[in-house]
Amino acid sequence: MKHHVITGGAGFIGANLAASLLGDGHRVLAVDDLSRGRIETIMHLTDNPNFDFRQADCADRLAFDAVLDQVEGITDVWHMAANSDIPAGIADPRIDLHQTFLTTFTILEVMKARSIPNLHFASSSAIYGDFGETIIHEDIGPLLPISNYGAMKLASEAQIRAAVEAFLPRADVFRFPNVIGVPATHGVILDFVHKLRNTPKELQVLGNGTQQKAYLHVDDLVRAMRHIARIPGRYQLFNIGPTDDGVTVRSIAETVRDAASPSASIVFGEDARGWVGDVPRFRYSVDRLIGTGWKPTLSSQEAVQRAVAEIVWQEMGR
Amino acid sequence: MKHHVITGGAGFIGANLAASLLGDGHRVLAVDDLSRGRIETIMHLTDNPNFDFRQADCADRLAFDAVLDQVEGITDVWHMAANSDIPAGIADPRIDLHQTFLTTFTILEVMKARSIPNLHFASSSAIYGDFGETIIHEDIGPLLPISNYGAMKLASEAQIRAAVEAFLPRADVFRFPNVIGVPATHGVILDFVHKLRNTPKELQVLGNGTQQKAYLHVDDLVRAMRHIARIPGRYQLFNIGPTDDGVTVRSIAETVRDAASPSASIVFGEDARGWVGDVPRFRYSVDRLIGTGWKPTLSSQEAVQRAVAEIVWQEMGR
Numbered sequence: 001m002k003h004h005v006i007t008g009g010a011g012f013i014g015a016n017l018a019a020s021l022l023g024d025g026h027r028v029l030a031v032d033d034l035s036r037g038r039i040e041t042i043m044h045l046t047d048n049p050n051f052d053f054r055q056a057d058c059a060d061r062l063a064f065d066a067v068l069d070q071v072e073g074i075t076d077v078w079h080m081a082a083n084s085d086i087p088a089g090i091a092d093p094r095i096d097l098h099q100t101f102l103t104t105f106t107i108l109e110v111m112k113a114r115s116i117p118n119l120h121f122a123s124s125s126a127i128y129g130d131f132g133e134t135i136i137h138e139d140i141g142p143l144l145p146i147s148n149y150g151a152m153k154l155a156s157e158a159q160i161r162a163a164v165e166a167f168l169p170r171a172d173v174f175r176f177p178n179v180i181g182v183p184a185t186h187g188v189i190l191d192f193v194h195k196l197r198n199t200p201k202e203l204q205v206l207g208n209g210t211q212q213k214a215y216l217h218v219d220d221l222v223r224a225m226r227h228i229a230r231i232p233g234r235y236q237l238f239n240i241g242p243t244d245d246g247v248t249v250r251s252i253a254e255t256v257r258d259a260a261s262p263s264a265s266i267v268f269g270e271d272a273r274g275w276v277g278d279v280p281r282f283r284y285s286v287d288r289l290i291g292t293g294w295k296p297t298l299s300s301q302e303a304v305q306r307a308v309a310e311i312v313w314q315e316m317g318r
Numbered sequence: 319m320k321h322h323v324i325t326g327g328a329g330f331i332g333a334n335l336a337a338s339l340l341g342d343g344h345r346v347l348a349v350d351d352l353s354r355g356r357i358e359t360i361m362h363l364t365d366n367p368n369f370d371f372r373q374a375d376c377a378d379r380l381a382f383d384a385v386l387d388q389v390e391g392i393t394d395v396w397h398m399a400a401n402s403d404i405p406a407g408i409a410d411p412r413i414d415l416h417q418t419f420l421t422t423f424t425i426l427e428v429m430k431a432r433s434i435p436n437l438h439f440a441s442s443s444a445i446y447g448d449f450g451e452t453i454i455h456e457d458i459g460p461l462l463p464i465s466n467y468g469a470m471k472l473a474s475e476a477q478i479r480a481a482v483e484a485f486l487p488r489a490d491v492f493r494f495p496n497v498i499g500v501p502a503t504h505g506v507i508l509d510f511v512h513k514l515r516n517t518p519k520e521l522q523v524l525g526n527g528t529q530q531k532a533y534l535h536v537d538d539l540v541r542a543m544r545h546i547a548r549i550p551g552r553y554q555l556f557n558i559g560p561t562d563d564g565v566t567v568r569s570i571a572e573t574v575r576d577a578a579s580p581s582a583s584i585v586f587g588e589d590a591r592g593w594v595g596d597v598p599r600f601r602y603s604v605d606r607l608i609g610t611g612w613k614p615t616l617s618s619q620e621a622v623q624r625a626v627a628e629i630v631w632q633e634m635g636r
Contacts, residue, residue: 090484093477097423101473105415129479141459142555145476146483155419155473158463159411161447165464166408237460 003027003073007058007103008081010037012185013122013176013218015045017078020222022048029071031064033057035099036084041183059102064110076118078225079107082153084186086126089148096148104156108163117169120229123157124176125239125284126150137285138175138237164235172228177241177284180307181218182314188249189308192256193315200261209250209268214241214284217303220296227294238289245283247300255304259312321345321391325376325421326399328355330503331440331494331536333363335396338540340366347389349382351375353417354402359501377420382428394436394547397425400471402504404444407466414466422474426481435487438547441475442494443557443602444468455603456493456555482553490546495559495602498625499536500632506567507626510574511633518579527568527586532559532602535621538614545612559604564618573622577630 004021008014009030014037018028027050030042034055045051052071056063058081068074082100083089089096104121111119128136129144145151160171184190195203216224224240253266298306312318322339326332327348332355336346345368348360352373363369370389374381376399386392400418401407407414422439429437446454447462463469478489502508513521534542542558571584616624630636 093423093427093480105411109411127476139460141457141461143459143461143476144479144553146480148477148480148484151473151476151480154476155469158445158461158469158472159466161462162411162464162466162469166466235462 001025001027002075003029003071004076004078005029005031005068005074006078006080007031007107008037008079009053010034010039010041011080011084012041012181012183013179013221014078014080015041015183016181016218016222017080017225018042018045018051020226022050026050028052029054029067029074031056031058031067032081036185038183038185059098059106061106061109064106068110068114074114074116076120076229077107077111077116078120079104080122082122083149086147086149093148096152100149100152101155105159108159108168112163112167118229119160119168119171120225121156121160121171121173122176123173124150124153125241127154127157127175131283133283135283135285136239138239138288161235170234172225172236173238174225174228175237175239176221177214177216179218179221180215180303182307182310184307184311184314188252189256189304189311190315192253193260193311196256196261196264197316201264203253203257203261203264203266205249205253205266205268207249207269207271209248209253210272211249212246214244214246215300215303215307216241216296217298217306220298220303224289224294227292228289231292239284239286240289241284241286242296242298242300242303243286243290244299244301247304251301252304255308256312259308260316319343319345320393321347321389322394322396323347323349323386323392324396324398325349325425326355326397327371328352328357328359329398329402330359330499330501331497331539332396332398333359333501334499334536334540335398335543336360336363336369338544340368344368346370347372347385347392349374349376349385350399354503356501356503377416377424379424379427382424386428386432392432392434394438395425395429395434396438396543397422398440400440401467404465404467411466414470418467418470419473423477426477426486430481430485436547437478437486437489438543439474439478439489439491440494441491442468442471443559445472445475445493449601451601453601453603454557456557456606479553488552490543490554491556492543492546493555493557494539495532495534495557497536497539498533498621500625500628502625502629502632506570507574507622507629508633510571511578511629514574514579514582515634519582521571521575521579521582521584523567523571523584523586525567525587525589527566527571528590529567530564532562532564533618533621533625534559534614535616535624538616538621542607542612545610546607549610556607557602557604558607559602560614560616560618560621561604561608562617562619563601565622569619570622573626574630577626578634
């Protein structure tokens with residue numbers, strides 16, 4: 001059994017990953033600065049003797065080192081910590097600089113100093129920017145991210161690749177799609193549920209509802225990451241996502257409305273884009289990952305349906 | 319006539335660019351932290367009333383703002399400041415973080431706050447990593463830089479692209495080849511000249527001498543940058559280089575030996591790579607730039623011959 005550190009370990013994906021690793025008998029140390037992650041997310045794991053949690057900012061070399069001084073035998077770091085609030089990063093790029101890139105930079109320094117061999121990194125489809133109708137595979141170029149979030153994920157990938165050249169024995173880079181499920185902390189489904197809780201008769205949608213995106217349920221995402229981590233090699237780079245072309249914002253709005261407030265009307269905006277940095281259409285190839293034997297269990301539409309049910313339960317208790 | 323800021327303005331390329339802009343009657347403010355740039359580099363420009371110099375670290379927001387508070391009407395920033403010592407960046411990645419990436423990050427913040435419209439950025443062929451025999455055009459992928467220097471140049475490009483999406487009216491990204499000429503501050507020719515000054519009878523070469531690289535003379539580089547800056551558009555991304563496949567380290571060593579110490583013998587190492595982060599072979603397409611009407615005046619071989627003569631004169635006075 002291995003000993004894993006998960007940064008962003010009290011966040012949405014970190015908490016699901018921790019539960020998965022613990023379920024197979026591994027030891028897990030979750031680290032989170034609790035700027036966005038919440039301690040409630042991992043309360044159900046704290047009875048497990050193989051689980052531990054420490055509050056720390058892993059972009060702070062001294063703080064992160066102090067945490068790792070207290071544990072032994074770390075073999076793997078799963079770097080899930082990042083600023084997940086893209087509009088906040090556009091308003092103040094220092095948020096993405098610190099939380100999305102300098103975390104990665106500092107983790108690499110610490111892994112080098114401590115000879116920790118395996119890094120698993122949550123990158124993003126946002127590194128690609130806007131390719132329009134072109135299908136996006138891992139080797140496509142040029143890489144022109146249109147948000148600071150995407151820029152700092154690409155910066156992180158670059159620094160990790162250079163680290164593999166210089167000292168790091170193994171790195172996996174996961175280019176995440178939109179991931180949904182619980183505990184939800186942000187995202188379009190949670191936004192819609194909150195809006196309907198506040199105004200049960202009307203759901204206002206940014207953009208014209210034609211934006212189409214692929215969604216993966218967090219259970220499938222965790223399976224994909226752990227699958228990739230078992231593939232031999234020094235540097236593994238994979239798009240992760242469902243195999244379909246995704247669902248529209250209109251369809252998501254209707255699914256949320258049906259579950260949370262069936263009598264509400266839905267009002268759309270006029271722009272194809274919802275906000276700066278939002279990519280209106282996105283065709284994502286996961287052929288490389290499928291070729292290794294992984295398959296999603298849910299389509300985008302099925303993932304949305306399950307996540308809507310989970311999030312309505314989380315937020316409204318029904 | 320425009321008012322230009324050149325960061326790294328006391329460095330090799332910055333000083334040549336300053337002279338070119340001044341020659342056309344533009345105003346130039348050179349900014350340099352003098353960590354690698356030298357004040358001697360620009361002494362010959364200080365008599366020009368259109369030229370000014372300030373010592374400042376442009377990754378330091380307060381310091382860079384204080385410099386710009388003293389001037390008016392800045393239209394263009396030419397961001398040439400970076401850590402040019404790749405092995406130093408591998409030994410301590412914080413050097414590249416600060417000098418190569420956080421400079422870019424801070425300059426973008428300052429340009430946003432001051433509504434400065436035009437950024438011209440010295441990126442690098444190092445963002446591409448090792449493509450072996452594949453010809454490298456601007457749209458190739460995946461981008462897997464193998465040095466921290468290349469990683470932080472790619473990080474800079476990504477942040478600039480996101481800035482163009484959010485607020486910046488115009489950015490040019492120049493992917494530099496190896497650039498040679500005077501005032502030389504680093505690089506293989508200068509290394510060889512120094513070695514022969516110390517041991518006139520023998521020139522020890524890292525690697526087996528078969529590494530082949532394209533070299534551009536700094537005069538051609540400055541012409542290319544200024545040519546690209548006149549192309550309309552919001553975001554211009556160009557490889558810059560000669561049109562040939564380059565020259566070998568062996569050929570460079572022989573050219574330096576012939577100019578500096580004709581009776582010396584040359585001793586090669588055994589590895590195809592000279593150091594970590596060095597790419598052994600590199601085929602660089604400049605078709606996009608050629609298609610816009612620019613042409614280099616010198617081949618790689620001619621550039622090496624001219625630069626060797628210039629650098630031997632600079633270092634040995636003959």
